[in-house]
Amino acid sequence: MRLFKNIVLAGWIAVSPGLVQAHEPALRYNVVELQADAQREVQNDTMTATLFVEQNGFEPAQVADSVNKVVNQALKTAKEFGGVTVKSGYTQTYPVYGKNNQLQGWRMRSELRLETKNFAAGSKLIGKLQSSMQLAEMGFSVSDEARRKAENELVTEAIARFRERADIARQALDGGAYKIQRLSINTGGRQPIRPFLARAEARSMDVAAPDVQAGTSEVTVSANGAIEID
Structure with a gap:
């Protein structure tokens, strides 16, 4: 029985190096x-633009009402231009302080974001909206x-x-x-x-559409x- 155990153990020792080598990376x-x-x-082939309206006033409700009217009219105008997507962007209202940290009024800014592949329609819409809003930025991408x-x-x-x-x-x-x-x-x-x-x-009733070079x-x-x- 002891001899059998020794033979088995010797066989295990002889095989073990081969098993180790088999797991080593080539x-x-x-x-x-x-x-x-x-x-x-x-x-x-894609134009994007951001337009904004910013107004000041003593009463925040009045400022908001005035700004919202401009934005609502702009959204209504945008519906006349097929193929141009317009959605509301960043809006913020904050107090304006003067000397001695005295509250002088309120300021509100609201943005609209435009995206289109029809550059002619997009430029024409921007020109129309600039009668009441300002163009913050415009860019082009693939x-x-x-x-x-x-x-x-x-x-x-x-x-x-x-x-x-x-x-x-x-x-x-x-x-x-x-x-x-x-x-x-x-x-x-x-x-x-x-x-x-x-x-x-400058705001006017008739603003020329901006010339664009998409690149x-x-x-x-x-x-x-x-x-x-x-």
Whole structure:
């Protein structure tokens, strides 16, 4: 019985190193990290704008009533322009203090935010609204649909450039064939809106629509990964 136990123990000791080695990660040689980018200028197809009205008064209720009338009329006017989305934005009422911290009145500011792909309609609406409101900012960007389309087309180009760099690395190392260990595709995501700075315009009954140049935005797709060269 003792001899049997010794044989079993010896067999376990002999097998154990093999089990340990089986769990060790395989060593990798001639591994090269690579990145390749593909870019494209895409026409900005979306206009956004923020307009605001700001008024002062002694009674907050009167100030609010006056501001709300301007905003309500602006929303009514916006309904005449198809394809233009207008929604309420930031609104704030706060006290105004003078010398000796004396309350002098109240100030209220209310914003409207506009978004459209119809630049002509958007510009015309802005011109109309500027008779009672001021243009705080206007900008242009690429819509999500147009960005996705461009990114999908750039994926193929980014991978092709990755393979091109992989082949350059293989030749530089005098290697044979290579295989891709891993590869990830990354996009730049939504880019900041390209601003169009606006001057405060004097209020009048007839304000010319602002001239706009939408410009372009850069869309980028990156291929990142590693190759192993034989």
